[in-house]
Amino acid sequence: MKNPLFYAKILLFGEYGIIENSKGLTIPYNFYQGALKFEESEMTASSNAHLRKYAQFLSENFSDLFDTEAFNKDVENGMYFDSNIPQGYGVGSSGALVAAIYNKYAKNKIVIENDLTKEKIAELKLTFGQMESYFHGKSSGIDPLICYMNIPLLIQSKDDISTIGLPEATVNGKGAVFLINSGEPGETAPMVQIFFEKLKNDGFRKTLKEEFIKYNNACIEYFVKGEYNPLFNNLQKLSVWAFEHFRPMIPQKLVNAWKTGIDTDTYYLKLCGSGGGGYVLGFTQDYDKAKTYLKDFNTEVIYRF
Template sequence: MKNPLFYAKILLFGEYGIIENSKGLTIPYNFYQGALKFELTPESASSNESLRKYAQFLSENFSDQFNTESFIEDVKNGMYFDSNIPQGYGVGSSGALVAAIYNKYSKDKIDIQADLTKDKIAELKLIFGKMESYFHGKSSGIDPLICYMNIPLLIQSKDDISTVGLPAASIDGKGAVFLINSGEPGETAPMVQIFFEKLKGEGFRKTLKEEFIKYNNACIDYFVKGEYNPLFANLQKLSSWAFEHFRPMIPQKLVDAWKTGIDTDTYYLKLCGSGGGGYVLGFTQDYEKAKTHLKDFNTEVIYRF
């Protein structure tokens, strides 16, 4: 393909926890996508300028790993990132861009069609973390990794990532995983900064380890197995914990809706990415019933069961 597409991603479980070595589960989301293209127009000018700055960053820091001269030349010739992935919504807009740049300009590209080992996946994650640090100050590399590989990934720890199969979706299932649009973008760096400030408190570190990570890991185990009753029992605890301890990260417009889900046991919300704005994730065993409580918001189903 001349312009390979790179899709958005959704981190179903593991936001913030993976920084502290919890499990994570991430899936591609093909509704949004981006590709590198050549055609300088007034609409593409800002993307082209962003790429110029990014090419400079790679040139100054990673010229041994990337064909940065070719990258810089392509930007001069009008290259931009044509993407409908919303920025600041927690679905991997910078991850898809980083994956596209790696794919086109890496000097020693790791072939994902070949027999991928855990070591190769870990190597890719490390490279992507360094590349994406330009956008967020600090990056785990997970977002570009999922955008690049375009298959579900199970994160056992920061050094142990593997592909994973998910239960087959049911098109007409009552249950659903869905996105809710908060109506405004969020910024990753300030949210991550809040998290690191919280980590300085011994009480927060303790509850993160003993409660949040425990519920998070249980949700992943049950979701992958398709065991929905224990999944939702743990989702209720996870959503309640986040409501208490991640309140600054919950978009203001969704605070009441978040609590309503917990109070009615109709649906449970959790962060999608770093929070502060963008999307949040919803889980329900009865999507039509959940929608009655969420009629003031735009919801988007990503998985039915």
């Protein structure tokens, strides 16, 4: 039997905010994908070695939840994760791996087609958070959840996640949501550590709750409704806020491009994942015009409107 593919994900809204119970909106990104496969070669040895360590982690901590004996045996037989999802780019490379392992080895697997209740989604998220903690130190479980379910999810709070429909994309739309490649990967753990250090500051906590979360939640509301004028009004505020308060997380190569978007009102940038490197997200109502300012960067359109 062919092993199923697990796709990348993009957190459109909610980076860092979901740690403090803001809303989040996440979508699958089928341009990148990964699957568990068997082959022994120089190319697969590195992935197999990583899986060997991960199998040990699950065996030591979660043998009651997974068939770790079968997992270890498959690793011994050369299993690896065949993936083109870039690592450290904020699009769910570890999330897809975790989803693939859960799908194959979970003892009491929750099957999406059968169990699409909020309670089951919350149960999945908890398990995925425990599994992904191996990679990031602490994980919300959101990335593997979206990679496993492969449908847009609305995060109302830490304990309230549901599926959601989005406005249909317009193939030749003038506006776009796009990715910009910073040219180098970022590391999640140090960025999250910076955020937690910032949270110790009362002033930062106040502006996060009163401004960032307010703009973030408004963006989700208007994006889901397809109301683009109020969406961009709030995106502008969100981008300005992040430029001021999330500067350490903005990849250095994109600092000027971030400010140019704000200054020209042509496009607005925001973090994609934890930042520090990898991708950032861009939103524009005129993609061709935005590209003239971003000609030095690789951009990938993920949604047209």
